[in-house]
Amino acid sequence: MIGVMGAGAFGTALAVSLAAKGPVVLAARTEAQAEDIRQAGEVARLPGVTLPEAVQVGAGVAALAGCDIILLAVPTQKLRAMLMDAGGVFDAKTLVATCKGVEQGSQKSPSQVIAEVCPEAMVAVLTGPSFAADIARGLPTALTLACADRAAGKALQEALSVAHLRLYRSEDVTGAELGGALKNIIAIACGAAVGAGLGESARAALMTRGYAEMARMAEAMGARAETLAGLSGFGDLALTCTSEQSRNLRYGLALGRGETFDSGVTVEGAASAPAVVARAEALGIEMPITRVVVGLVSGQLRVAGAMDMLLSRPLKEEKC
């Protein structure tokens, strides 16, 4: 049976989608949350989506004991603690990370965190351009399913594909995870520029030079260029930087407009950006847009100063 850990927007959307194939367990953090969801028939972070009967709502890791495939849909910075609290329930399971970020402190990707805490588990990554609301409504979506083990990846591709949710297989876990984590940061930069009234041309420039940063880091970390050009990289960059459904873009818009933003909303790019800059420094890679996002998020930079920093860099040849 398939289980989902994290009854937020994305975990719920995936559970609703996969329920077309059979029963799915959706695990909220606490029994009180699970009971609220059962009573309401929907999840607060994904309003307007009625849970089908095939979605069985439970609480905590115990609810997932009978599942062999578990999708992990908690924010990246919460992943390690959640796994460490699992008390062995996740050992020897197939764990599919759906979170898009880099862990603060360790600078590790979700799959690396899983491998460290649950060394017995088979690890895969599900990523790519998809808003929870779109998946839950059954709108057409194409994602990357990355797993270093080819046979396990093929089995997962079958198990997790649904008519409107088309999965493309990859063995490049590093590249798939990097694309998802880095595009969120570039989306914050785009939002900040647009929010500050700098225009659509600035957005296009940030997306393109942001992609160059993503490709640079990917190359340095041994990821494949074609992965970055695929759904998990370019595809998700395009979606997140251009749609106001994106929380990262909306957070950037608020920064650019000088407005406050609800601190309860998951903004993976803001949490991951300092870890990415630290990793870039260790690798000797220039990531100027990511760096200014760190300054914007920490409040040390304003958009005008950030743009001055980017525009005053030495003139150079256009290449990645």
Ligand SMILES: NC(=O)C1=CN([C@@H]2O[C@H](COP(=O)(O)OP(=O)(O)OC[C@H]3O[C@@H](n4cnc5c(N)ncnc54)[C@H](OP(=O)(O)O)[C@@H]3O)[C@@H](O)[C@H]2O)C=CC1
């Ligand atoms: N929303 C989207 O469109 C997409 C999201 N993603 C990725 O999916 C990940 C999750 O995002 P999303 O679902 O949108 O975020 P949400 O903020 O909507 O939900 C996160 C959920 O994780 C739960 N959670 C946190 N810690 C634990 C824990 N220890 N045990 C159980 N549950 C826990 C939260 O519970 P609580 O409220 O109690 O803290 C919350 O329900 C992110 O990395 C995001 O980038 C990927 C593609 C699309």
Ligand SMILES: O=C(CO)COP(=O)(O)O
């Ligand atoms: O990852 C996403 C789309 O692919 C969701 O983006 P946000 O986290 O910015 O809402």
